[in-house]
Amino acid sequence: MNFHPITIKDIAKALGLSVSTVSKALRGSHEISQETKNNVLAYAREHNYKPNPIAQSLKRGRSKSIGVIVCNIDNNFFSQVINGIESVARQKDYNIIITQSRESYEREVTNSLHLSARSVDGMIVSLSAETRNVDHFANLYKKGLPIVFFDRVTDEIDTHKVIANNFKGAYEATRHLLEQGFRRIAHITSSLSLSITLERLQGYKQALTDAGLEPDQHYIKLCQHGGMIQEETRQALTELLQLEHRPDAIFTASDRLSTTTLSLLRQMKIAVPGEIALVGFTNSISADIFNPSLTAVVQPALEMGQQIMDLLIQLIESKRPVTSFEKRVLETELKIRDSSLHP
C-alpha cells in the first residue's frame, strides 16, 4: 500500500545534481543559474513533482493546515461559517481539518490535543456547551499556537474573536414580539457558561425592561445541552406550559433549540403562533418551509467565516508577536415570517 511519489532526491539523481541544488532551484533561489532552474522545473513539472507536505511540516514546524472545532457541523450556522473559512483557506493554500465536540467538554479537549499534535498552524474554535474551563486552549495558546474564537468565545484568552451582535439580535427579536402585542415572552436558551447565552439573554431582558416589563426568571429556561438532547428541551417547554400564566411567545436562542421547540409544540398540538408565537436564533436554510415559517435572527455566517480566517492568517503569518487583538462584531438580521405574527 505504498506510494512512491517522486522526491527531490529522484530529481537530483536524474539530473546529476545535488538535492540542495534541486531544492533551491524549485524555490526559485537566485543563487541557482537560470539554466539549472529551467531544467529542474521542467523535470519536476513533467514528472509531476509535489513536495511532501509531511516532510515540510517536520522541517518547518508548520503544516499549512488549520484546525476547526465546532460543536456540530450538522447545523446550518456552523456549516456556513465553515464554508466561509474554507473559501479563504483555499485562496491562501491552507487545509482545514474539521472536528466536532458535539457539545462535550471531553471531546473538545481531545480534539484540541489531536489537532495540536498534528501541528496545525492555528485553530478556530467555538466552545462546547459543557465547557467551563478553557485551560486546554490557554495552554496551547501560551505555547504560541494562534487561536481565533468565534460565536462561543471566552474572555479568559486574549486573542482575536469574531461574534455576531448577539445582544442586538436578541433585543430586536424580543422587541419584535413585543410590537406584535405579546407580553409573556419566554426565553429558552443554552448553558449559561456560553458567551452567546449571556449576550442573548441580556438582549432579551433589556428589550423587556425597555418596554416596561420585568424579566421573570420563571420564563427563562436553560438547556445545558443546547438542544442536543430533546428530552431536556421537552422538560423546559413543559415547565413553561405549566406556569400559571403560560407564555404567549417564546424566543429560542439557538438553531437546534428552535427546531426542537417547534417540533415539540407541534407534537403537543399547540398552535404557533395562535397559542404561542416563536422567534428563533437560526441560520436554517429551511426556516421558510417550516410550519409555520419561522421568524429568525440570522447571523452573517459566511462573512463571519471569512473574517475569522483572515484574522487567523494574520496571526499565523505575522512576523512579530501580535499584542493587540480585536473582537469583531457582525450585525444580525431579523427575518420576519409567520411564526411570530400576532393572531
Place this chain on the structure above:
Amino acid sequence: MNFHPITIKDIAKALGLSVSTVSKALRGSHEISQETKNNVLAYAREHNYKPNPIAQSLKRGRSKSIGVIVCNIDNNFFSQVINGIESVARQKDYNIIITQSRESYEREVTNSLHLSARSVDGMIVSLSAETRNVDHFANLYKKGLPIVFFDRVTDEIDTHKVIANNFKGAYEATRHLLEQGFRRIAHITSSLSLSITLERLQGYKQALTDAGLEPDQHYIKLCQHGGMIQEETRQALTELLQLEHRPDAIFTASDRLSTTTLSLLRQMKIAVPGEIALVGFTNSISADIFNPSLTAVVQPALEMGQQIMDLLIQLIESKRPVTSFEKRVLETELKIRDSSLHP
C-alpha cells in the same frame, strides 16, 4: 510561534539513555529491561510526552488520517454519515479530514490531490454531481491508496462501496404515492451521471410500470447541480407545472431538491399535498416540522458511515493486497407524513 513539546531526545538526555533505547522502551519492546521501561514511561507520563505524529508519518509513510470528500456537509445525510465515520475513526485512533466538493468536479480533483499530498492513509468519497471522469481517483487507487466510495459511487473503480438501496427506496416512495391515488407522478432528480440518480430513477419507473403506468419523459426533470442552484430547480418545476396534464405528485431524489421544491411550491402558492403531493429522499431532521411535514425516504446514514469506515480500515490495515470487494447495500425507510396524503 514555535511549540517545544518534549521529544524522545529530551527524555534520553534527561535519563542518560540513548534515543533508541527510549524509543523501544516507550513501545514496550521486550529487549528493554523492566526497570528502564518503568523509568522511561514514568518520565514520559510526568512530562506529558506525546510522539510527534508528523515525524511518525514521515517515518512510517502512514499518517493515521483519512480524507473524506463529500459534496456538502451542510446536509443532514452527509453530516450523519460523517458522524458514523468519525465514531469508528475515533475508536481506531484515526483522524478524519473533511472536504467539500460543492458539486464541482474541479474542487473534487483538487481536494483529492490535497488529501493525497497530505498522505492520508485512505479516502472516503461520494462523487460530485459534475463528475464525469474518475481518473483522479483511479490514479490514486492504482498507486495503492485505499478508497471506499459511498452513496454516489462509480463502476469504474473496483473497491468497496456502501450505498443505500436506492432502487427500493425510490420504488417504495413511488408506490406509496400510487397507493394514495396519485397517477401523474413527476420525478425531480440530479445529474444522470450519478449512480444514485440512475438507481432512484429506475425504482421510480419500475413502480410506475408495475402499476400499469407508462413512465413519461416529460415528467422527469434533471437538475445538474442537485438543487444547489435554486433557479435550476425552479425551472424544472415550472416546466412541470406548465405541462398539459400537470403532475399531481412529485418524488424528489435528494435532500436539497426536496427542500427547495417544497420551498418553491410554497412560494408559488401551490397547496401540498392538495394540488401536488410530495415525497422526498431526505435525512433532514426537520422533515417533521416542514409545512406540510414531509414524507421521506430516509437512509441509515449513521450506520452507513460506520460500515464505510470499517471497510476502509480493513483495506488500510490488510497485510496482503485485497482482491475481492463488496458493495454493501443498506435498506432505507419510508417515513410517511402529511405531504403525500391524498387530499
Place this chain on the structure above:
DNA sequence: TTGTAGGCGTTATCAC
C-alpha cells in the same frame, strides 16, 4: 553557482 552536512522526531537495523 553548486555541493556537503546536519537536523526536524521517530523508528529499524545492527553492533556492542
Place this chain on the structure above:
DNA sequence: GTGATAACGCCTACAA
C-alpha cells in the same frame, strides 16, 4: 539490554 547509525523528504548554513 543498550546504543550508534541511517533513513523518511525537505531545508539551510556553510563550504567549495
